[in-house]
Structure formats: structure tokens, C-alpha cells
Amino acid sequence: MLLRKTAIAGATLALAAAPMAMSMGSASAAEGGGTTTLWAKATPLNDSGASSTVTAWLTGNQLRIKMVSTGLLANAPHAQHIHIGGSNQCPAPDAKGTGVDGHLRVADGMKSYGMIAVSLTKTGDSSPNSGLAVDRFPTGNETYERTLTVSDSVAKSLRNGEGVVVQHGVDYNGNGKYDGDSKSELDPKLPEEATDPATCGVLEVSQMNSMPEGGVQTGGGSDNPVAPIAFAGGAAAVLLGGAGFLGMRRKNRANR
Numbered sequence: 466m467l468l469r470k471t472a473i474a475g476a477t478l479a480l481a482a483a484p485m486a487m488s489m490g491s492a493s494a495a496e497g498g499g500t501t502t503l504w505a506k507a508t509p510l511n512d513s514g515a516s517s518t519v520t521a522w523l524t525g526n527q528l529r530i531k532m533v534s535t536g537l538l539a540n541a542p543h544a545q546h547i548h549i550g551g552s553n554q555c556p557a558p559d560a561k562g563t564g565v566d567g568h569l570r571v572a573d574g575m576k577s578y579g580m581i582a583v584s585l586t587k588t589g590d591s592s593p594n595s596g597l598a599v600d601r602f603p604t605g606n607e608t609y610e611r612t613l614t615v616s617d618s619v620a621k622s623l624r625n626g627e628g629v630v631v632q633h634g635v636d637y638n639g640n641g642k643y644d645g646d647s648k649s650e651l652d653p654k655l656p657e658e659a660t661d662p663a664t665c666g667v668l669e670v671s672q673m674n675s676m677p678e679g680g681v682q683t684g685g686g687s688d689n690p691v692a693p694i695a696f697a698g699g700a701a702a703v704l705l706g707g708a709g710f711l712g713m714r715r716k717n718r719a720n721r
């Protein structure tokens with residue numbers, strides 16, 4: 466009786482595998498388009514209460530990027546960058562650092578998100594040289610949208626999912642401005658409040674119109690064709706439709 470049930474289950478899996486394989490084939494064929502779509506949910510650091518949704522489209526060296534933010538200190542500039550070169554992650558949400566009251570400073574998070582690679586300014590230069598060009602960054606929760614030219618190496622890193630968006634500026638004492646005795650480790654003319662990280666999000670390559678190299682992230686190894694079926698609960702459509710978000714959630718969880 467047990468054997469018989471197992472045989473039926475095996476046949477069901479085999480049937481489910483056929484359309485699955487076809488779907489994966491056609492999805493892979495769509496790979497290689499000219500535009501890579503990137504997406505990040507930037508979540509709070511330093512208990513800032515701020516967050517941001519970031520969408521970006523990379524075509525060659527042209528990066529179009531849009532950021533919609535909430536919870537940032539009003540009427541104050543927020544430096545924002547794409548950082549590259551750490552472990553391509555955000556610090557844990559509750560990460561402590563060397564700042565006043567144990568706050569995480571920019572440098573404390575570098576091993577996670579790396580150095581400034583692109584300054585997400587509103588106008589003019591967008592190189593790391595403009596990292597603290599506070600007069601050219603968005604103010605408060607101002608929506609940001611710009612098309613920038615990035616270097617070949619930045620473009621490559623972004624396509625590999627190695628970009629990390631960081632927004633800066635946290636009003637710890639809640640008095641509506643950047644102040645305090647503690648100075649920024651990046652520029653002693655600025656208070657620490659002006660440069661400490663407020664949000665962080667990894668720019669994941671969207672699964673919607675570009676597949677990661679090697680196929681579906683969720684484990685479509687060719688040496689074990691049954692494994693992805695088990696993962697998807699037998700529903701190929703669910704796996705293909707949800708692979709991107711599952712992949713993101715898993716990666717985010719691994720970051721903590």
C-alpha cells in the first residue's frame with residue numbers, strides 16, 4: 466500500500482515536471498535583454514524610522530533610478546549613494562557602531578556596503594567626489610529621479626547585484642535639525658547626525674525581465690530535476706512568478 470502511494474506520487478511529480486521544464490526554457494530565452502531592472506527596499510538603520518523604495522533600470526552605462534522615501538528628517542538634506550565593494554549587504558537593522566550612543570557611523574558599515582561608488586545627487590557630478598555635496602541632495606522625503614552615467618565597473622557590479630543604496634542623516638534628538646557635539650567622521654564640519662546611515666537596501670537584480678546566470682535562483686540544479694518541484698509545491702507558475710521575491714527574502718534574511 467505504501468509502495469503504491471509512493472509510485473503515484475512519483476508519477477504526479479513527473480507530470481508536473483514537464484510543463485515546468487518548458488516554462489523554464491522560455492524564461493531563459495528571454496535573458497540577455499538590454500536593460501537590467503534593479504529593485505531595493507531600503508530599511509532603517511540607527512532606528513531612523515525611515516525607509517525607501519528604489520527602482521532602477523540599467524541600460525549600458527545609463528542608470529535611471531527612482532527613490533520614494535518616507536520617514537526622513539524634513540527640510541534637511543539627505544546624502545544618498547550607491548555603495549559598492551563590501552560584502553554587498555546591509556548591516557543588521559540593529560547594528561551598533563562607534564558613533565555617539567553606539568550609533569552606526571558610515572565607516573562602521575563599510576565592510577557590509579563598501580565605499581561610495583555613485584553619489585545620487587540631483588544635479589551635476591555624481592562621482593564619489595560629491596559624496597557630501599549636501600546642497601545637491603534631496604531634502605526630506607523628496608522623491609528622487611535621475612538618469613546618470615555610471616562607469617563600466619559600476620555597471621558590472623550593479624548587474625551582479627552588488628550595489629547597496631544608503632541614505633544618510635538621522636535626527637537622533639528629534640529637534641528637527643542636524644546638530645549635536647559629535648562630529649561626522651567624514652567631515653568634521655558636519656554633525657554626526659548629518660552623515661550617519663538612515664536607510665540601507667541591496668539593489669537586487671529583478672527577476673521580472675532578467676534571469677540570474679545559471680537559471681532560477683531557487684535551486685533548479687540539473688542533477689536533481691525533482692528538487693525544484695518539491696520546493697514549488699508542484700506549481701510551476703508559482704515558482705516562476707514568485708522566484709524573484711523568494712530569492713530576495715532569502716538573501717535578506719541571510720544578511721541578518
Ligand SMILES: [Cu+2]
Nearest residue numbers: 545546581631
Ligand atoms: Cu552613502
